[in-house]
Amino acid sequence: MxxxxxxxxxxxxxxxxxxxxxxxxxxxxxxxxxxxxxxxxxxxxxxxxxxxxxxxxxxxxxxxxxxxxxxxxxxxxxxxxxxxxxxxxxxxxxxxxxxxxxxxxxxxxxxxxxxxxxxxxxxxxxxxxxxxxxxxxxxxxxxxxxxxxxxxxxxxxxxxxxxxxxxxxxxxxxALKDSVTGNLPYGLIIFTQYDINSINPRALEILEHGFLRLRKTGISCSDRKQNKKLEEAQISALVGGLPIVNLTDERTGTTYLIQIFNPKPQASDGSLETAQYLAVKIMMTSATANADPAVIEKLTDVFRLSKAEGNVICAVLSSKSLQNYAQDRSVRLDTVRKQLKSALYKMGINSQKQLFQLYEVFRSFRG
The missing domain is CATH 3.30.450.80 (Transcription factor LuxR-like, autoinducer-binding domain)
Structure with missing residues (x-):
């Protein structure tokens, strides 16, 4: 060649x-x-x-x-x-x-x-x-x-x-960005194969809380069970996956939204190798009683949801039961379920768990 x-x-x-x-x-x-x-x-x-x-x-x-x-x-x-x-x-x-x-x-x-x-x-x-x-x-x-x-x-x-x-x-x-700057609202760490390539100030602040730990080849979690999720996500990213992990520190109630991806695929001898770069984005969030209206509006706009579909996902994200929501709206429970199913379909997801995860993505990485 x-x-x-x-x-x-x-x-x-x-x-x-x-x-x-x-x-x-x-x-x-x-x-x-x-x-x-x-x-x-x-x-x-x-x-x-x-x-x-x-x-x-x-x-x-x-x-x-x-x-x-x-x-x-x-x-x-x-x-x-x-x-x-x-x-x-x-x-x-x-x-x-x-x-x-x-x-x-x-x-x-x-x-x-x-x-x-x-x-x-x-x-x-x-x-x-x-x-x-x-x-x-x-x-x-x-x-x-x-x-x-x-x-x-x-x-x-x-x-x-x-x-x-x-x-x-x-x-x-x-709205992902590739640059590491001090103004980013989230922590960003980039690893090379055996070392830390760069880390922004927000990431250092997040690590000071002690729930997440820095290693030369990635990050780990002080909670052994949740650390396994991190390890699986990092392996997935190394072979081209785009995993998003949601971890919760039970001591403080703080949620850590972590996205891991390979920003620079490498080629050698005509074949694609396992990633030699790994980027980790981290955002700390706290549980709220009600969903953020601005985020609901963004979800509704991006996925072209109807007003009824936007209202029902807002209720779910605010931890309101579908039955109570239906009663408050004076509509049949079956109608509400259909609205939720339609909204999830438009967003390309199929469970309320995935809805919460998508909401956290939009809430944490907007800007």
Whole structure:
């Protein structure tokens, strides 16, 4: 494997945390392939704000024009989606004779110097995904050597794109930040494989309470039973999970909301390794008699809950029984249960326990 392939991998996986590096990675890929434009892209028409688009050696104005005016009418999308995930497809598999003559996409591509195409289907669920490359000149096609090199790039492009999508989604929904500053409302500790990389002032304050303890490879808890939950969460994060743990200090009634994730996947010899970085976010919270109206409003807005659904989750989060809530509202208990079930479904959860956990996430990490 060429030496520059390792550079491509390093740039690609670094870009998961620093997306501005995707262009560098794609430029390196283009040089390795001795080709022209490179495109790494995912798009769900129902969630346009979560679109990811990374290009190299392609006019930046191509993607907005394509997405807005051509995507919905591009007959090749369906043909790409029907191809096996991660398998190379070329113009021969994507186009039809009729489409070449009638579809306006074939007038758009030459305008932006996009010629012979080789790419792969990276679609997951409703998110159309594409990783592709254009030849230097019309009619150049791609040699067996170029195809083999591109084939080796595909699994890494797939991982990086979907890791970035998860990170982006998490950032948007939970307002996560990557920087360590003294102004953060939560503690943030970043560990390397065998040492503490950084720790912010709020984390030091939280650790002074004694319930959580700092180790070189992570954090532990003074309560043995709850410490097991922490250990399991840290193992999950090391292999790509995004666990959230809720621990309670029975002595003080203080709740510790802890989120653990791997901010920087690492690559070596063409394979994804166990995380060498681990970030731990910690927030101390106290039980309250009533749910915070601002948080309820945020949940209602983010998950598009109806007024009735927002009211019922507020009651649950305020430790009010559904029966009492139904009596206060003069509605049937079955109606209230249906409203709660509908709200939980919209939030992507299926239990009141998960509702409390989600509430704590929004309450603790907002700002």
């Amino acid at each position: 060429p030496k520059d392939f390792d550079l491509f991998l390093t740039q690609l996986y670094e870009a998961v945390e620093h997306p501005e590096l995707f262009e560098d990675a794609l430029l390196t890929a283009s040089d390795l392939l001795r080709a022209s434009g490179m495109h790494l892209y995912t798009y769900d028409a129902a969630k346009p704000e979560e679109r990811l688009n990374y290009v190299a050696r392609i006019d930046p104005s191509f993607e907005p024009e394509y997405t807005e005016n051509y995507f919905a009418h591009d007959y090749r999308i369906d043909r790409v989606n029907r191809s096996p995930y991660g398998q190379i497809v070329t113009d021969a598999e994507m186009t039809t004779e009729y489409g070449l003559k009638t579809n306006p996409i074939h007038q758009l591509l030459p305008k932006f110097e996009v010629y012979d195409l080789m790419g792969t289907n990276l679609t997951k669920g409703d998110n159309f995904g594409w990783f592709g490359v254009s030849s230097l000149n019309p009619g150049d096609g791609f040699s067996p050597l170029q195809r083999k090199m591109f084939e080796n790039m595909i699994p890494h492009a797939s991982r990086a794109l979907h890791y970035r999508q998860r990170v982006r989604s998490l950032e948007m929904r939970l």
